[in-house]
Amino acid sequence: MATTTHNVFHLSSELDEQSPDLVITSANQVAFHVHRHRLLAASTNHFDTLLSLPSKTAIEFSESSPLISIMLNTIYDKPLDSLHPNATILISSIDTLKKYGIPLNQYVHSNTPLFTALVAAAPSCAIDLYILAAENDLHELAAAISKLFLLQITRIATLEQLIAAPLALHSPTSTCDMDAQHLLARRWDLATINIQTIATASMTSASIGGVLGTVEAQTECRFCRDAVQVRVQEVVSGWEQVQKTM
Secondary structure (H helix, E strand, O other): OOOOOOOOOOOOOOOOOOOOEEEEEEEOOEEEEEEEHHHHOOOOOOOOOOOOOOOOOOOEOOOOOOHHHHHHHHHHHOHHHHOOOOOOHHHHHHHHHHHHOHHHHHHHOOHHHHHHHHHHHHHHHHHHHHHHHOOOOOOHHHHHHHHHHHHHHHHHHHHHHHHHHOOOOOOOOOOOOOHHHHHHHHHHHHHHHHHHHHHOOOOHHHHHHHHOOOOOOHOHHHHHHHHHHHHHHHHHHHHHHHHHHH
């Protein structure tokens, strides 16, 4: 496999006053041109002894380029936004930092790139990230995620309250008796159960309206359709208000 050069950590990069003097190659053959003194200053174990010999100018790593990118951006104090890391790779990056002697208490605290990325990823896996923070004594990260987790729980509980109210029934007509209305009410209940199953704190009002709106198509009674539209609008408006205030 041919080696490619990383688009940030390259020979002509201006990440340091000195020119790069070390090449790190990832498992998937991406080359990173870096500065030995920056890596040594960040590590407590000479990068797992890989930098023990001053004469070494090239090192092969067993990690993939995404993990190495996160580690280097963390060391160089560069934002991780352009990397678009998901929660899984961010969690793995913690083990990578520990392996290469990068002190977590120095590089994972508020306003650091990795801390910011971890908090941003929390909505998709708050529990996993909270456990990670607790296991590694990252108290500031644990506190930030726990607040977000509580907010998620509160939001979802509020959504459940919004969809809990039943459909309004109308007086029986020649084309829509009580049995037909009760059947529609059960379909509404099934739609709300579907929302509860897939609910997240960041669920969009359009998604909620889309699920509940399918109930309207299951009746030809204009009174029932009006009742569904009213309830959908109540839920959507209520959820939009929650997103603005919570």
